[in-house]
Amino acid sequence: MSNFILGLDVGTSSVKAVLLDRGCRAIAASQSLPTVSDLADDSGIKAKEQDTGRIIDTLDRCIGLLPRDKLQHVCCIGLTGQMHGVLFWKPKSGCVWSNSDSLTAKDTSQLITWQDGRCSNDFLTSLPRPDSHLSVATGFGCATIFWYMKHKPKFLEDFTVAGTIQDYVVSMLCGLDRCVMTPQNAASWGFFNTSSNQWNENILKGAGFPLHLLPKCVPSGSLAGKTCSQWHGIPAGTPVGAALGDFQCSVYSCMSERTDAVLNISTSAQLTYAMPADFKPPDSLQPASSISYFPYFESTYLAVAASLNGGNVLASFVEMLTSWMRELGAELSDSCLYEKLIHCALNQETSNLRVSPTILGERHDPLCLGHVTGISTSNLSLGHVIRALCHGVLDNVTSMMPVEHLQQAGVRRIVGSGSALARNEVLRQEVEKAFPLQVVYGQNADSALGVAMILCDRL
Numbered sequence: 001m002s003n004f005i006l007g008l009d010v011g012t013s014s015v016k017a018v019l020l021d022r023g024c025r026a027i028a029a030s031q032s033l034p035t036v037s038d039l040a041d042d043s044g045i046k047a048k049e050q051d052t053g054r055i056i057d058t059l060d061r062c063i064g065l066l067p068r069d070k071l072q073h074v075c076c077i078g079l080t081g082q083m084h085g086v087l088f089w090k091p092k093s094g095c096v097w098s099n100s101d102s103l104t105a106k107d108t109s110q111l112i113t114w115q116d117g118r119c120s121n122d123f124l125t126s127l128p129r130p131d132s133h134l135s136v137a138t139g140f141g142c143a144t145i146f147w148y149m150k151h152k153p154k155f156l157e158d159f160t161v162a163g164t165i166q167d168y169v170v171s172m173l174c175g176l177d178r179c180v181m182t183p184q185n186a187a188s189w190g191f192f193n194t195s196s197n198q199w200n201e202n203i204l205k206g207a208g209f210p211l212h213l214l215p216k217c218v219p220s221g222s223l224a225g226k227t228c229s230q231w232h233g234i235p236a237g238t239p240v241g242a243a244l245g246d247f248q249c250s251v252y253s254c255m256s257e258r259t260d261a262v263l264n265i266s267t268s269a270q271l272t273y274a275m276p277a278d279f280k281p282p283d284s285l286q287p288a289s290s291i292s293y294f295p296y297f298e299s300t301y302l303a304v305a306a307s308l309n310g311g312n313v314l315a316s317f318v319e320m321l322t323s324w325m326r327e328l329g330a331e332l333s334d335s336c337l338y339e340k341l342i343h344c345a346l347n348q349e350t351s352n353l354r355v356s357p358t359i360l361g362e363r364h365d366p367l368c369l370g371h372v373t374g375i376s377t378s379n380l381s382l383g384h385v386i387r388a389l390c391h392g393v394l395d396n397v398t399s400m401m402p403v404e405h406l407q408q409a410g411v412r413r414i415v416g417s418g419s420a421l422a423r424n425e426v427l428r429q430e431v432e433k434a435f436p437l438q439v440v441y442g443q444n445a446d447s448a449l450g451v452a453m454i455l456c457d458r459l
């Protein structure tokens with residue numbers, strides 16, 4: 001009996017895998033591994049790229065850690081992952097299957113992620129105006145391709161297919177010639193109209209965009225194909241869903257009432273709630289708005305404040321401390337640092353230090369970078385700094401989607417998700433302070449669970 005659905009989330013910091021028991025809709029097994037795939041930016045163009053080979057290697061190892069007797073009974077695979085980013089490959093030689101069991105990336109580009117900063121405001125305003133309610137920001141697939149057209153056109157000549165990292169995995173699992181993409185991921189690339197579910201082909205063609213790199217759009221929740229090889233015991237011929245967006249999947253895993261808002265904090269952070277079924281997005285672009293409307297399923301939308309500054313702000317602080325300590329001749333592991341920092345801040349309930357942590361800017365205000373105010377001799381301890389940092393992350397998200405806005409939309413409860421939240425009690429305390437509403441928490445590995453639940457409900 002094929003009883004399990006495998007949900008995979010290719011996140012910015014880690015990959016997560018969940019085996020969902022189809023009979024009782026419960027998690028039968030799960031695994032998570034950090035990808036450690038960030039590449040240094042030696043180019044000075046504010047590039048933020050990840051090593052595709054490492055990501056796929058980590059994903060492959062993560063599957064290998066799941067119980068093989070259950071993998072042999074997987075009836076369907078669902079993929080989700082970090083949105084907006086793009087990688088390029090060639091259909092026939094994009095990967096290697098070893099011993100019909102494990103997957104290795106080959107001849108692909110690196111992944112240019114949603115955190116990429118190479119497209120300046122001047123560059124973005126030089127692009128044609130999209131026929132979409134969603135504006136285009138740096139780190140969006142189409143903007144990145146436009147950047148390559150202008151700055152490194154030869155680079156694009158090496159590849160014939162493009163997609164997000166989760167689309168790439170689907171393509172490799174199924175041996176597809178062409179990338180298929182759902183509206184959830186297509187919307188995150190820009191130049192995609194979510195009412196017609198079509199790329200802005202005429203606009204892009206007029207600007208000389210390589211149209212052959214646009215993936216074929218298929219409905220969210222549909223199947224993309226079947227596995228072309230056995231994979232750690234999963235039989236060849238197993239159906240694979242077209243990849244979905246990680247933020248939609250995290251919502252699916254934990255929004256049980258229409259009056260719930262979901263706050264996901266992983267590498268990034270999103271605060272979101274479901275729009276009424278008859279909602280239609282505005283006709284025009286609203287680049288200065290901190291709230292955008294992203295496609296969910298069928299023709300419904302989620303209102304979302306998608307912050308670029310979530311758990312990555314804490315990760316950057318840990319990285320900064322590590323490098324300072326190295327210069328000073330001391331060493332501590334990341335996990336030890338997190339534990340100590342969280343402990344210090346738990347002993348410091350409030351702080352008058354003010355940290356605005358927008359070190360990556362925000363899409364609606366890219367030039368507003370982070371700052372610290374109210375520094376005094378009495379608030380320099382690590383406890384103060386971490387408390388203020390966590391408070392600042394929440395303060396930023398709620399400034400993008402204020403509590404009054406949520407209440408007017410009928411939101412009565414906040415559901416917290418994402419492993420940055422799950423692993424950090426100080427962040428959870430700040431969530432509970434930020435919202436005068438009931439706060440509950442979802443399960444771990446939310447997006448991986450969400451994509452498995454979606455397939456379970458639709459099969």
Ligand SMILES: Nc1ncnc2c1ncn2[C@@H]1O[C@H](COP(=O)(O)OP(=O)(O)O)[C@@H](O)[C@H]1O
Binds near residue numbers: 010011014310314335
């Ligand atoms: N040992 C740790 N303790 C607490 N928080 C951690 C630890 N390691 C990482 N984190 C937080 O988790 C975030 C990454 O969460 P994760 O869910 O793995 O990301 P993603 O889903 O984007 O891949 C980091 O940015 C950091 O804030």
Ligand SMILES: O=C(CO)[C@@H](O)[C@H](O)[C@H](O)[C@H](O)COP(=O)(O)O
Binds near residue numbers: 012247268307
């Ligand atoms: O920006 C958006 C949506 O617009 C993000 O929410 C989207 O989820 C992206 O995938 C994230 O930025 C990356 O997700 P994660 O790795 O931080 O979980």
